[in-house]
Amino acid sequence: MKVSFSRGEKIFLTLFLIVYAGVAIWNFGKISFPEGIGKVWQVHVPLPSLLGTLNPITVIMTVVIMSILIYMAVSFKRHLSKIPSKKQAAIEIILSFVYDLVEDVIPVKEFVKPTFYVSMTLFLFIWFSNLLGGIPGISVGVSSHHLVLNLFTDTWPSPTGDLNTNVTYAVMVLFISHIFAIKLKGFKNWMKGFIDPNPIMLPMNIIGELAKPVSHSLRLFGNIAGGGIMVLMLSYLAKYTIVPMVLWGFFGFFVGTIQAFVFSMLAIAYISVQLEQ
């Protein structure tokens, strides 16, 4: 592949690189490690004890991603045409790819569409929030007494880096899979599934079902939160000169995409296991 630049672009690139190197050298001795890593800003709300603590960053970022997705969906619907534009073609490819996967895995035909809605929604939300974890932005940390604003020394805080989000989705998938199973088989047959080989296996089956959301949610949380902390450490060690971009790209885009895909695939797999007769 041959890359060619115009004169203006060359000048812009050179200036950008000079400024970048200058800031990097100026920063070299000055940057201190961002305070309050691993601590979460929490606000106490006058509600019963389980609902009494709020993570404002997670809530804000969730709302932001939701509004981006809704805006995209509305504009996609408005500009639908028979000859697809680039954007429409890209979205159609992603949707049809997941739809084919769901069609292959789910054994009952009438549950293909509901499962597709669930898994696709999960995939889009988690994918977008993971991608935000690869873009430098503004985040809020907590030092011992006060809040600290990290301006572009960290990525945007991704909602999937908070275990609460992931557990919510994993538990939701658990409930959805069992509701689908009850709908398909009837309550009695569904109960029989728990004493599948013989009644001795009842506690094992229950523990196995309860363990599903645990592994489902912790896998995503570990990848995103661990990646974020590792990037922060390494980029501090390199004084934000050249490493962060590569690492932000790797952990945000590559690992983020794979984990979003794995999460929705597992959701489909858990639902299909419950729908087997």
Added chain:
Amino acid sequence: MMKKNIFKLSRESVNFFKHSNVVFDFGVTVISNIVVGGLLGYYLDKWTFNNKVLLVIFLLLGTISGMYNGMKVLLKVAAKEERKQNEK
């Protein structure tokens, strides 16, 4: 020639990722089952007799269910591979 080698390598690495995913899945399943069993036992024990008998029982149950569900995962993968080979 060079292109072929690269293709082969990438195919192998994809297979490697697939296989390591199976191992990872097995490990995660076993550990999460044990953790859930332990947690259930701990809280049931705390709320009932408070003498650590239920904790031990549920840890054992969690271990057994971890092995059971892990074997299920492995058997599923094995059945899939067998089906693929039969199709060939």
